[in-house]
Structure formats: C-alpha cells, structure tokens
Amino acid sequence: NAGVMQNPRHLVRRRGQEARLRCSPMKGHSHVYWYRQLPEEGLKFMVYLQKENIIDESGMPKERFSAEFPKEGPSILRIQQVVRGDSAAYFCASSPGYNQEQAFFGQGTRLTVV
Amino acid sequence: DAKTTQPNSMESNEEEPVHLPCNHSTISGTDYIHWYRQLPSQGPEYVIHGLTSNVNNRMASLAIAEDRKSSTLILHRATLRDAAVYYCMLKSQGGSEKLVFGKGMKLTVNP
Numbered sequence: 285n286a287g288v289m290q291n292p293r294h295l296v297r298r299r300g301q302e303a304r305l306r307c308s309p310m311k312g313h314s315h316v317y318w319y320r321q322l323p324e325e326g327l328k329f330m331v332y333l334q335k336e337n338i339i340d341e342s343g344m345p346k347e348r349f350s351a352e353f354p355k356e357g358p359s360i361l362r363i364q365q366v367v368r369g370d371s372a373a374y375f376c377a378s379s380p381g382y383n384q385e386q387a388f389f390g391q392g393t394r395l396t397v398v
Numbered sequence: 399d400a401k402t403t404q405p406n407s408m409e410s411n412e413e414e415p416v417h418l419p420c421n422h423s424t425i426s427g428t429d430y431i432h433w434y435r436q437l438p439s440q441g442p443e444y445v446i447h448g449l450t451s452n453v454n455n456r457m458a459s460l461a462i463a464e465d466r467k468s469s470t471l472i473l474h475r476a477t478l479r480d481a482a483v484y485y486c487m488l489k490s491q492g493g494s495e496k497l498v499f500g501k502g503m504k505l506t507v508n509p
Contacts, residue, residue, distance in 0.1 A: 288441075315495065317496055317497070319499070326485075326499050326500060326501050326502060327436075327442065327499040328499075329496050329497070329498060329499075332495065332496050340496060375441050375442070377441075377442075377497075379495070381495075384430050384447060384489065384491070386432075386444035386447070387444065387497060388444070389441030389442045389443065390441050391440060391441050392440075392441050
C-alpha cells in the first residue's frame with residue numbers, strides 16, 4: 285500500500301504564474317488535508333476535503349488559493365498568480381475518516397517563487 | 399480547538415530514555431491526545447494517541463495524567479533517528495477532524 289504521494293516534490297514558479305500541487309491519498313482514504321509550512325515555522329492548516337466536498341477551508345487565504353478533491357483522481361491545491369510569500373512547503377495528509385484514526389502525510393511539495 | 403503547551407526544545411543522549419512533556423489544562427472530556435513528529439525535510443508522521451489510559455506501541459509510550467491536564471511521550475531508548483520536532487495536539491471526538499499543529503518541541507539526540 286503506497287503512502288500519500290505528492291507531486292511534484294519541488295516546483296519553481298515565476299511571480300504571477302499558477303502553481304498546481306497534486307496529492308494522491310492512500311488507498312481507501314477519502315479524507316484529505318492540506319497544510320502549509322513556511323521556512324522555520326510550524327504547519328498551518330489550510331483545507332480539509334472529502335470526495336467532491338470541501339469540509340473546512342478556514343485556513344485558506346481568501347484569494348488566489350483553491351482546492352478540490354474530485355471523485356476520480358488526486359486532490360489539487362491550486363495557487364493563482366503566485367507571489368514570493370507563497371514560497372513554502374505544502375503538505376498533504378489523508379485519513380480513512382474514522383474520527384481518531386491517524387493521518388498519513390506525504391513528503392510535501394516545496395514551492396519556490398522567483 | 400483546545401491548546402497545548404510544550405517546551406521549545408530538549409536534549410537527550412543516544413540510547414537513554416526521553417520524556418517529552420505536554421500541558422493541556424483546558425482539555426475537554428472528549429478530546430484525544432495525539433503526538434506526531436517531523437524529521438528534517440520530511441512530512442509529519444504519527445507517533446501515538448490516547449484518551450485516558452496509558453498507551454504503548456512500537457514507537458513510544460504515552461502516559462496521561464489522571465486529571466488529563468498533562469501527558470508525557472516516552473521514548474524508551476532514543477536513537478539519532480528520533481531527532482525531530484514533536485507535536486502534541488488535541489483532537490475532539492466530534493466536530494472538525496483536522497489536526498491543529500502548534501510550534502512543537504525540537505528534540506536533539508546527542509551521540
């Protein structure tokens with residue numbers, strides 16, 4: 285059973301471009317969470333999704349950021365018109381959805397905006 | 399989400415036991431205590447979780463105070479690979495299922 289797969293591992297974008305980060309959850313997991321980690325800081329929750337539904341987006345910036353988890357395929361975190369402050373590591377986690385089951389994290393996508 | 403407090407950092411020696419404390423004085427009756435850790439340049443990984451009773455698994459033990467206002471993660475024999483940032487978090491039984499990370503505690507293991 286493969287773990288949570290995130291791609292790309294490293295992504296470089298110029299200011300104003302779009303960044304698309306992909307997350308394939310573990311097999312059988314229907315819950316996906318996205319976190320952002322700025323250099324030397326802790327993980328900040330962004331969004332929690334179940335298949336085709338956004339459950340909690342309280343940590344998402346109001347503009348330029350969106351997330352989806354379609355019925356088929358990976359979850360996508362999309363950042364439009366990137367700025368230097370978006371440079372960070374973005375981690376995805378998945379869980380089976382039972383309340384206290386552990387979450388499994390991917391290795392992250394390190395976004396650098398130049 | 400209820401808050402936890404941890405020391406900023408701790409040091410230990412290889413092959414010795416390590417006790418990592420966590421205070422959660424505002425914990426509610428349905429909050430579970432979860433521990434994750436993050437090794438350098440990696441995603442977080444689950445360590446252990448519990449509600450009231452002490453818990454053991456292959457990675458660590460979790461000792462929970464009787465009043466549940468504090469807990470201690472115990473690494474029985476620290477190795478260099480245990481050097482990481484450790485996060486103690488509370489997760490409510492109902493409501494949102496997200497994990498809320500604090501600043502965590504950096505554990506240094508000396509050879």
